[in-house]
Every structure is written in structure tokens, then in C-alpha cells.
Amino acid sequence: MTAPTWTPALLGTAHGEGRIRCELCPHACDLREGQTGSCRVRRNRDGVLETATFASAVAHVDAIERKPLYHVRPGTRVLTTAAPGCTFRCDYCVNHRLSQYGRTGGTGWVGAPADPAALVSRAIAEKAAIGLSYTEPGLAPELTLALAEHAAPAAVPLLWKSNGFLTAQAVDLVAPVLDAVNIDIKGASEAEHRRLTGAALRPVLDAVERFRAAGVWVEISTPLIPGVSDELHQLAAISREIAGIDPGMPWHLLRFTPDFRMARAAPTTPDRLAAGVRVGNEAGLAFVYVERALDAAGRRTRCPDCTTVLVERGIWETRELRLIGGTCPGCARPIPGRWE
């Protein structure tokens, strides 16, 4: 399709003269009649808040390790779908053709109206969970809830890979139907986060805590962008922030791949990724991972107490899972995660 299909959206409050305040993300757009929000995928049409994100631009099955979610049923698979749109405008986004819809030249609409029943049927046939990823799933609470209607009776878990830039109302709306979320913490300070994403950091940290309080499993990702977000003092600040919430929360250090407006930048060096792991460990984080660039050691889960290897991973798959009922076979320490 070359144009989106607009459908009624949740979390809009009308407040006179045809205006609607969108309460989905902290950008808090106050939309006049006919106006589209800064995400480009929600609009006020005839006094009704509408969304373009009840759509699917991609649907394929991949490993849960790719989300990345390392402490959620290792070795299982995810039917991943995405609708165009994002609340951030990161210069390095590898999915910019989808995520930056409506913002930059060459980002036309891709996708067709989503069929939640068909997506869940396919997930059941593939023995897979359903994941919303690549773009910002927080812009698709309506689709998430519709998927849940079909997924919950079939015990198909719903997963998100999100930037976490959501209001408390939005988190409360979707948390009851989500099993796990990987949330990006992309900057160490408000100024750095705004420079990188165009948005505030505090709401992201608040969303991490709110999802966890609601019982959703949360892992964190941080892209290490040379000269922008890979300084050791920046990584130390992020790891302290995570440790302050829960030192058992997994932290994924993502290697930056040159792309989009940063296509000429250098990729993250393996040395810097290894230094990031040390910084995380020094801050008290028990589970710090690097998917690529540091070989199997970067992807391995060890018991924080007795160092027994618990999960051995290839780049995008689990090779060996040694946990017994979610505990270490060496010392019986419970390991945080959704293992069954």
C-alpha cells in the first residue's frame, strides 16, 4: 500500500474547539482539527484521534535472542511485526525507512492493515511468540491490545522492543497484556538523550520502572555510538541508573552499525564494548551482554554467585541451556528471568 489506513486511536482527550490532546507519549501533542502529531502516525480528523499504526509492514519469524531478550525462554522464536512510525528521530536508525515515515525524503508508507487473528494463527502454527519491533511499538497500543485478544487464549506471549518513551497512562494500558519488553536507554543525561533522540530521558526511566512494577519482564539495551554515547563515564552513568532499579536486570550493549545520517561514522570497536561490560560489572550489574563483536563470552550467562555457565549462545541462537527450573545447577541460586 502507498497510503496508510487510519483507524480510531486510544488515549486522546478532546478539550474544546475540536482540539485533542494525545496522551500516548510525553511529546503531548495538542492537535488542532486536521493536524498530525510529531510521530506522523496519529492525527486529529474531524475531532477524532486516529492512528495509522493498526498496520503490518513486515512479518517474519526470528530468534528471541535477536530482540534482544536473553532471559526470556532462550531458544524460542518470535513472529515479529512492525508498523511505520517512531517518536524518536535518531540519526543512526538502521530501520529509518520504516521508523522515520513522514519525516524524511524517501520514507513513503509501507504496510497494509493488520489482521490480528491471522498474525496470532501464524504464531501458533510457528510455535512462536509475537513481537512488535523495528519501529516503535508504543505507537501501536491499539494493535497490541487487538493481538492480545487472540493471543491470550492461545497462551501466545506478546513482546515489545521499545524506546520506552511512553506516558504512565500508555504503560498502564498495555502492561497487562505484555510478557516482556526490551527498552533502550540511549543516553546518560537529559542533554545527551535529547541530542541523540529528540526526546527526554526521564520518561524512559519511569517507563522501565512502571513496566516492572506491573509485572512485565524488562531488559535494557544501549547502543554504543562512537563519540556520541560510548564514553566510559556515560556508560557508567547508565549502568548506575540500571543498577539503581535492579542490578539483576540484563543490559545489552549494542554495537553501532553506520547507517542513515551516520552512514560515514565508524562502528563501535570491540575494545570499547569490552570496556562497557567492565563498567557495567563494576556498577554491580550481574548480566551484561554484547551480541556481536566479543565472541561467545559476550553472550554467555553465568551464575553471579558461583560463575557456573548457565546459557551458552551463538550470535542469534541459544546453544545450551543449563538452568534447572530457573535456578543455577551449581549452587541453586534463582536466576531472574522468564525461563519456562
Ligand code: SF4
Ligand atoms: S504519540 Fe504521536 S501524536 Fe501522540 S503525543 Fe506522541 S508524538 Fe504526539
